[in-house]
């Protein structure tokens with residue numbers, strides 16, 4: 001089972017110190033979702049050998065330039081590469097106007113269906129309902145309309161213990177057992193609890209950037225395995241974080257701790273910090289399972305916990 005996140009950029013506002021602007025790629029069983037698309041994202045896709053046309057969904061959290069200015073170029077390159085598959089684009093309503101103006105001015109006519117889904121950040125909403133995965137929005141507090149995204153697996157079915165299965169049990173019986181029902185077969189009751197093992201846990205990944213410290217997020221993050229939370233500043237710029245609707249690393253860790261997530265990824269680092277060790281150290285004082293979102297690294301959503 002593949003459910004992982006590759007970091008394509010983790011710098012806030014401006015690139016610096018080898019860090020690109022915000023973008024990341026979620027791979028769930030070969031379904032590819034791009035989250036945010038800062039300037040330079042298509043270079044990062046080339047650098048990390050990701051074929052851009054396998055991306056089916058692009059989610060844009062908000063319209064600060066460091067989160068979407070790479071989008072017109074990426075959409076154009078997809079066209080130049082002969083894309084015909086539909087692309088689903090989710091973002092604030094004004095994003096559609098921006099792209100329409102850009103494409104009109106450059107006489108660009110897309111040969112692939114670009115399906116735009118406007119986001120309403122006022123309340124959580126289901127925006128993708130796949131066979132085994134859902135994606136919902138997470139309203140964030142950031143000065144302008146901004147949404148995070150929550151990727152959560154649908155409940156798995158129970159697992160059959162094959163050795164116990166009567167060889168002549170029809171498929172309908174197997175389906176019923178997996179769904180949690182007892183089955184009568186040749187006069188005998190096959191109890192679901194005896195014949196099956198509990199289902200695998202549902203995994204969840206949450207992306208929260210950009211936002212000021214918000215405990216309102218916590219209930220939506222319960223049950224999350226891997227949380228990406230912005231950590232623009234260390235303690236030395238806590239006042240600046242408040243002013244600009246961003247978070248410190250310590251605040252990101254506090255959200256992770258309150259929600260009881262398993263692991264925390266810190267990102268969206270200010271270019272003030274060449275050395276990110278204060279960000280990591282201050283987060284770990286609150287939440288031991290904190291990690292830096294380093295570019296090019298891929299994190300499994302159910303990855304191992306580090307010794308604390």
Ligand SMILES: [Zn+2]
Pocket residue numbers: 062064142210
């Ligand atoms: Zn922002």
